[in-house]
Amino acid sequence: MTTVRAAISQTTWTGDKESMLDKHEGFARDAAAQGAQVMCFQELFYGPYFGITQDKKYYRFAEPADGPIVQRFADVAKELGIVMVLPIYEEQQTGVYYNTSVLVDADGTILGQYRKNHIPHVEKFWEKFYFRPGNMGYPVFESAVGKVGMYICYDRHFPEGWRELGLNGAHMVFNPNATKPGLSNRLWEIEGPAAAVANGYYVLQPNRVGLEDNEYGDDAVFFYGNSQVIDPRGNFVGDIGSSEHEELLVRDLDLDLVQQMRDDWQFYRDRRPDTYGDIVAP
DSSP: OOEEEEEEEEOOOOSSHHHHHHHHHHHHHHHHHTTOSEEEOOTTTTSOOGGGSOOGGGGGGOBOTTSHHHHHHHHHHHHHTOEEEEEEEEEEETTEEEEEEEEEOTTSOEEEEEEOOOOOEETTEEGGGTOOOOOSOOOEEEETTEEEEEOOGGGGGOHHHHHHHHHTTOSEEEOOBOOOSSTHHHHHHHHHHHHHHHHTSEEEEOBOEEEOHHHHGGGOOEEEOOOEEEOTTSOBSSOOOOSSSOEEEEEEEETHHHHHHHHHSOHHHHOOGGGOGGGGOO
């Protein structure tokens, strides 16, 4: 059996970037101490979820995909010998920003990045103010823990991207989130398992938790946590995360299940892309 020990974390905004960076480095060190080989943080992990408002001051949270924050955690990854998924606010150039996850290998090498493709723009999720849509497709990277894909928050509502990641060879997909109560609650329960089953891979979904009223006062929303790890058969691996408190979840992934699921259910064999033209029609 090929087993990978994975960790995801959930927390709320502490009030300043430096303490958020320290907190997440602590998560990584705690995860490594528990034997984790790969670690993923929540969406935009070192800041507040600033999509609550449209304020240009939050542009200052953006930095290059190989900037100081990624370099700091690349050093941590190398020291601890773990793969890291780093969901950042990326500055590609002045005035051009993306919601991005950077993948760092266990030796500290930056393997590449994924830019969020689907950008919402609805009440308290004013993301088009901050991000351009991704332009890098759906890459999958060969890492020390296997074939890793990334998908970010609102992306999860679009099954086409999940399938692209499967077709590109993913055995595990990390989907960092900032998700609040409302219409999304039921979707949170079913979309991750549905994606895992339809594509025969692990889905790991960290989500923010708690009220960021220290940043937004009465405008703040309560992120519901419930971070979860889902196996290729759609089952939860261990308990889901707390709905109220920060938490580090460490779970074992039996990667043999990827092959077993794909042998049992030949969804890739039985696909009919020749009949799906309307899906990609503009």
